[in-house]
Amino acid sequence: MNGKQRDDLDWLAFRYVAAELSPAESREFESRLEHDQQAREAVGRLVEVTCAIRSLEWNAVPRVERGPRSCPWYRRRGVQVIGGLALGLGLVVALAIRGARNGESELDLAAAPPAAELAVVWIAARTEVTARQVEESAGWRWLAPADREPDSGSPMAAGWLADSAADTPDWMVMAVAAMESGEEDQHGPASDVKGI
Helix, strand or coil: CCHHHHHHHHHHHHHHHCCCCCHHHHHHHHHHHHHCHHHHHHHHHHHHHHHHHHHCCCCCCCCCCCCCCCCCHHHCHHHHHHHHHHHHHHHHHHHHHHHHHHHHHHHHHHHCCCHHHHHHHHHHHHHHHHHHHHHHHHCCHHHCCCCCCCCCCCHHHHHHHHHHHHHCCHHHHHHHHHHHHHHHHHCCCCCCCCCC
């Protein structure tokens, strides 16, 4: 007989002695006791233990102290409920903020001029800057190539000025224009900004 069968037999004997078996199960176990020595030994062991316990004088049943909870703090129901509520509230706030930002960006797009108007303004500004660059580069002979000096009245000169204006970086032309306007401002009224 292995350990599992012995444990099952001890459990069945305990239930028999404690009168926990149904009448049919009791009759079946009693018939087994008639011819099974191991069943009789299991009942004998149980009766010995029961008699030994009864012989002890106990005034009162000892109180069993309740031990600490075996589950960790994050498994408790209250912590889970509060955590869920905080997460839900955070999600609602995040969605409200995002919705407010989307509404603002839609208002900004509605207030902005259409793309066609921006394109017209850009083309006009670019044409004006290009024309100003051609005029400003006409006064600067050092921009011309060293091997040719075109006559400013000839049609070739106009083409050369347009080519040199297209080849000259915008930042350089703007810096020269700023220098020229700075020289004119020195003779004009004093600046309101300190340090300039």
